Amino acid sequence: MRMVSNAVSQNFARKVAAEGVTVAEWTFMRALFDDEGMAPTALADRMGMTRGAISKLADRLAAKGLIRRDESATDGRGQILSLTPAGRAEVPILARLADANDLDYFGVLSGDEREALDRILKALVDRRGLTVTPAD
Numbered sequence: 001m002r003m004v005s006n007a008v009s010q011n012f013a014r015k016v017a018a019e020g021v022t023v024a025e026w027t028f029m030r031a032l033f034d035d036e037g038m039a040p041t042a043l044a045d046r047m048g049m050t051r052g053a054i055s056k057l058a059d060r061l062a063a064k065g066l067i068r069r070d071e072s073a074t075d076g077r078g079q080i081l082s083l084t085p086a087g088r089a090e091v092p093i094l095a096r097l098a099d100a101n102d103l104d105y106f107g108v109l110s111g112d113e114r115e116a117l118d119r120i121l122k123a124l125v126d127r128r129g130l131t132v133t134p135a136d
Contacts, residue, residue: 011105021066024057025057029067033083036082058081
């Protein structure tokens with residue numbers, strides 16, 4: 001399992017690196033994609049990361065022009081993180097890379113095999129109570 005996991009992850013990391021982001025940055029951007037804006041604390045909770053890790057990722061993505069920080073309307077000291085238009089345009093590109101990466105690795109399986117693997121992995125997620133996608 002580890003060999004497959006590492007191969008899939010490393011291949012995907014190379015693909016997103018060609019787009020100028022890391023896997024953790026992609027995961028951050030994907031988490032913001034469905035929301036107009038999110039407080040760093042809420043994003044940290046959603047991603048299962050520390051507030052410090054979120055802050056570092058936000059710094060990197062802001063420097064790349066992919067996210068912006070705005071003042072919270074309800075908390076003068078708080079921030080709201082959101083994608084810039086460039087960041088919002090990049091997410092579907094990265095999502096296609098993720099899908100292509102999955103197809104590269106799992107497309108060699110028959111439909112029945114993919115369904116069985118999906119069922120087993122979902123059972124592990126459920127039974128282990130996994131709620132966030134690791135992003136390191």
